Amino acid sequence: MPMLGIQDLHAEVAEKNILKGITLEVNPGEVHAIMGPNGSGKSTLAKVIAGDPNVTVSRGILRYEGRDLKDLDPEQRALAGIFLAFQYPTEIPGVNNASFLRMAYNAKRKAAGQGELDPLEFDEVLQERMKIVQAPREFLDRNVNHGFSGGEKKRNEILQMAVLQPKLALLDETDSGLDVDALRVVADGVNRLRSKENAVVLVTHYQRLLNYIVPDRVHILVDGRIVKSGGKELALTVEQKGYDWLSVHGRTA
Amino acid sequence: MMAQNADQLPMDYASLVRSRKPSGAGREFPAWLESRRQNARERLQTVGFPTRADESWKFSKVEPVLAQLFSPADSESMALPDMREASLLASEESVRGFFCGDRFAGADRPAAHLADRNEIMPLSEAILKKPGLLEKYLLSKAGVEDNGLSCANDFLFRDGILIHVGKGMKAALPLYTMLAGGGYGQERPAYHPRVLVVLEEGAEATWVLDQRSADDKAYFSNSAVEIFLEPSAHLDWIQIRRENAQAFNLTEIRSCMGAGSRLTLTDYVRGGAWSHLRFNGVLSGDTAACELRHLSILDGDTVATKYIFMEHAASHCLSRQLDKNILSGRSISEFNSIVHVAKQTAGSDSGQSNRNLLLSPEARAWSRPQLKIEADDVKATHGSATGPLTDTELFYLQSRGLDRSVARSLLTFGFAEEVLEKVSVDKIHQNLTQDAQSQLDKMLRMLV
Known part of the structure; x- marks a missing residue:
């Protein structure tokens, strides 16, 4: 049984069909890259897995560890090990980043039947996880994403990922807005969090992220459908030739 | 009149x-x-x-x-x-x-x-x-x-x-x-x-x-x-x-x-x-500065309105306004603020920001940030946003494992805290934080 099993998935945003029959399997230990032009549905695919209420599944199968995801609220999916690093993380003024991380961490422990950590105990965990993603200490004193630059927000998403240690991480254009140095730091963090037990789905417009996080499989999404799948070399082909050579049902996207 | x-x-x-x-x-x-x-x-x-x-x-x-x-x-x-x-x-x-x-x-x-x-x-x-x-x-x-x-x-x-x-x-x-x-x-x-x-x-x-x-x-x-x-x-x-x-x-x-x-x-x-x-x-x-921060937490039929007239009468003055209101029931708020930059002043810098969080469809928030500028060398910003918590905000917190009611409470309190954290006297800050928390909890419980 795959960790993530998607078959013929159709989904709508604001009554507009965005995903038009996606079939995809992701197994533990794998890294999958979803590439495609703007508007192809890449982000919608990540969001529908995480349970974004703005995305409605109209048809198809969406399973995680054998469970039908459509039955689960976003928080239940998170507690079951799914994590979405947002393309545009929400700013939460007035909520301290460290407190927020502890709340999320404790919610997960509680769901697993473990005791909650107090701020001191949690700080030890946090210190260790911050090293993995080289997050600056001052992140903790600030409010969640509030006043963060685009790049800082992305790093903060990866810090959350490091703290929550998901089984299935969905990274939605985490590379956008990052300069080369920041990209390398984020990619290093993601690589260090990889294991045989967990899986990563990278949504990206460009190939450059895949120089740092090498995928097992690459899927090209055009107009809501996966039009081509292949190994990591497929990303290089896209880099050279763009997306126009890929057609869907006889149409060029 | x-x-x-x-x-x-x-x-x-x-x-x-x-x-x-x-x-x-x-x-x-x-x-x-x-x-x-x-x-x-x-x-x-x-x-x-x-x-x-x-x-x-x-x-x-x-x-x-x-x-x-x-x-x-x-x-x-x-x-x-x-x-x-x-x-x-x-x-x-x-x-x-x-x-x-x-x-x-x-x-x-x-x-x-x-x-x-x-x-x-x-x-x-x-x-x-x-x-x-x-x-x-x-x-x-x-x-x-x-x-x-x-x-x-x-x-x-x-x-x-x-x-x-x-x-x-x-x-x-x-x-x-x-x-x-x-x-x-x-x-x-x-x-x-x-x-x-x-x-x-x-x-x-x-x-x-x-x-x-x-x-x-x-x-x-x-x-x-x-x-x-x-x-x-x-x-x-x-x-x-x-x-x-x-x-x-x-x-x-x-x-x-x-x-x-x-x-x-x-x-x-x-x-x-x-x-x-x-x-x-x-x-x-010259270089005088004024910063106004406001937080209202309103329920029932409460009316809480403000009229602000900020006059930049000298050069290189600075004014900032952050006005936030959380409304439930049939409560009403108004932010009516005029920044006036007088002639023959230079380097004025003003900002007006009004944010209203509506916890009920019957609540009303009126927002009227206004600028009257008679000088040339001026920096002025104003903005206003009114509405309920959005699904997008709630989803972000839910996607981190927090249930919807916790997410709503956190976002609502965070909305208030942006003003409360400016309170410089610790004991007053603690008192107001508790006051706001308990009032917001009460208001949110009534929504469930």
Whole structure:
């Protein structure tokens, strides 16, 4: 049984069909890259897995560890090990980043039947996880994403990922807005969090992220459908030739 | 401005005030003050009471307030409770003054600070002890942005408090003033408390004004606050307005800010039946700065409105406004703010931001940030956003494993905390944080 099993998935945003029959399997230990032009549905695919209420599944199968995801609220999916690093993380003024991380961490422990950590105990965990993603200490004193630059927000998403240690991480254009140095730091963090037990789905417009996080499989999404799948070399082909050579049902996207 | 026809509203506040002469004439007040009070009474006859036809009162629902059967309080016969126990700051950590209605109810200062030259005393005493200071400042800006209600305070106030920090002095402890409204055994009394704050050149102080109710009876507090910051003075002012569900509160502020001075006001409102804040600030000296932060937490039928007029009258002045309101039930808020940048000023920098979080479909938030710019070299920003929590915000928190009710609570409290975190006195910050948390929890529980 795959960790993530998607078959013929159709989904709508604001009554507009965005995903038009996606079939995809992701197994533990794998890294999958979803590439495609703007508007192809890449982000919608990540969001529908995480349970974004703005995305409605109209048809198809969406399973995680054998469970039908459509039955689960976003928080239940998170507690079951799914994590979405947002393309545009929400700013939460007035909520301290460290407190927020502890709340999320404790919610997960509680769901697993473990005791909650107090701020001191949690700080030890946090210190260790911050090293993995080289997050600056001052992140903790600030409010969640509030006043963060685009790049800082992305790093903060990866810090959350490091703290929550998901089984299935969905990274939605985490590379956008990052300069080369920041990209390398984020990619290093993601690589260090990889294991045989967990899986990563990278949504990206460009190939450059895949120089740092090498995928097992690459899927090209055009107009809501996966039009081509292949190994990591497929990303290089896209880099050279763009997306126009890929057609869907006889149409060029 | 249209005058209200008082003759057809016998016994209401407006007509009672109209027919009233300045109280205590010739007995308590010196001639210069008597003349200013008499002048205010005459101005009232000219300007009349505000109506909704006046843009600056448009959404304030002031007419029903004026039609209420409030009558100026008989403060002499009031039985005064001891409000010291209810003080937010203890006697050893602040210099305190207490008012019940508009009657002075005592002041104290820690023994260690008895020698301080920072004065906090009732105006009735200051008139005798500091006649020169009072003649220079008290009611000196009367007539600016006049309205019948401010005129009413000008000629009906019988006492108030003076806060005076001398040149170059720094008030080591926060100054604390409690204005406790209430029925005090009277039927719908109206009070006219007055506060005069003077910070001499280079003086610094933190001042907490705690407006609250001593009981659950109906009353109208029509208060006036005059603030004078001489060059390089710095006042950090925290105002708390927590009143009972029958309380009507008008707080009229006039502030004159000299060169290099700085005023920050953090204003917290929770409860009350009706409250209206009017802030008239003049940045009168170069590089003066003023920062206004406001948080309202409103439910039921509460109305809490604000009218702000910020005048950049000199060069390189800075003003910032952050106005946030959380509304449930059928409550109403208004942010009506004008920044005026005068001709022949340079380098003005202003920002107005109004954010309203609607927890109920019946709640209303009016937002009118406005700019009147007559100079060329100006930086001005303004923005406004009103609405409920969005699915996108909630989803973000849910995607981190927090359930929807926790997510909603966190976002709502975070919305409030952005203002609360600016409160510089730790003990007041803790008190307001708990107050906001408990009120928001209550409001959110009712939504479930």
